[in-house]
Amino acid sequence: MRSSQPVGGKVVVITGAARGLGAALAEQLAARGARVALLGLEPDELAVVAARCGRNAAWFECDVTDPEQLAAAVAGVEKRFRGVDVLVANAGIAMGSPLLLAEPAAYERVIEVNLLGSIRTLRAFLPLLIRSQGYYLQIASLAALSPTPMITSYGASKAGVEAFALGVRTELAVHGVGGGVAYLSFTDTDMGRSASRSSSGVRLHDLDRAVNRLVQGIERRAPYVYGQAFIRLLRPVRGLLPGVVHRVARGPASRFEAAVAQAGPQASSPIGPGGRADTKARKFRDPETTG
Template identity: 80%
Template sequence: MRTPEPIGGKVVVITGAARGIGAALAERLADRGARVALVGLEPEQLAAVAARCGRGAAWFECDVTSPEALAETVAGVEKRFGGVDVLVANAGIAMGSPLRLSDPDAYDRVIEVNLMGSIRTVRAFLPLLIRSRGYYLQIASLAALSPTPMITAYGASKAGVEAFALGLRTELAGHGVGAGVAYLSFTDTDMGRVAGRSGRLRLHDLDSAIGRLVSGIERRSTYVYGQRFIRLLRPVRGVMPGVVHLLGRGPAARFETSLAQAGPQASSPIGPGGRADTKARTAPDPEPSA
């Protein structure tokens, strides 16, 4: 196991930092002396998180699916901090719906934000990571290890970012840059609580998960497990599709029936983060100044 490198004084960029995992991780890292750059879509929330993180924090409003917005953010981060030591690609949204009933735009947007947003984020910050011989942590999910019905867009995107990060790890090794993937199950966040209510699921403690993420960052770990039990699933991931199919057909059919009765709004991205992304995409363009 790699010896931990103290995070104090290092610059950490976290996407999806307005709430949930991103906000909690930023606060914990700031408590340990890191300087944090918070990236997200909700200015008021980002400002509040930055205030809690102290004078070493700054925030940047950015849609991670936009290369132009990311380029501006990278320039802003470099100007404010001088470089980047750690990048945490955390931004993501989710929806729960069978493909047959899902809104196509909402379904595609989950993949666009979670997968392409992560790829574009890494591409944008990569020159700064190479310069610092830094570390990139991709936030994935238990859904990357075990296919799950009704969240197939989310699962596909998280399996995609896992494959992306682990493949990129080998590419970056020669540049001295480390890379890892973090897996989390249903955690006590805004998005987790919404998903938990719909599935009547027990949520896992947020503080414990954040502690494991911080440890993974300090050790530049290849695999980080937000909950210990997930480690046990990696060796048996080959049998998980069959198990899920066998046990999940009945619940999936019942869920589809209830969703059909709820109407199209039931397949919208869930939680405040999902609403923020929808709002950002549908907001009218500002009028040009005279």
């Protein structure tokens, strides 16, 4: 059991903080005395979250796939807070579609945001984390542990960030920086609710309980954090999951593909308000972008 290091007075940077898990995490950390820097694509939402967090919060509009915007956010955070103690790479989007019908740009954008965005975020903030000998928490997913038919871009990106975070953890330790991976199942956020509407029978897990587990993991500088307790039980048997999923998911996958085909191209769009915000931001920067 690792000793706990309270977050009071520490500077915590959270990406994807305009809503959902990132916003709830920022509010709970601020309530415990942390100073929080909120990064995201929705300035109006970020301002609301920052106001709820209090005077020790600041927000920065930032696309985590854009190195220039990340550099500007790093400079802004350093100017405001003089350093960073904790980095939570949470920004992410998702889409549900079989590969056969998926719009290619939207499919690949999920991987760019979730995987490359996380890598670029850590690269940008790493000098400040090294200076403070801080802690980096990568938000992954249950999808990193189990095959994910019909959301393969999301599953691939989350398996990728898990591999990245666990590998770089050793590199970080050389500099006194801690690293960890957080796993969550379907949680009651905008993204979770959007996903549940297209997946019948999906149970949404309590957001506050999941966030409390993340805060505890941050305070312990834990290598593994579980938003829901049952996920811990799956890690030792992850090698068995591909065969199980393959046997039980073919029928639902066939029905899902038929539904997507009937819905048309819009079914391949990133889901939820966060996905729409990313699509809007991309189209604003590049009018030729589609999807």
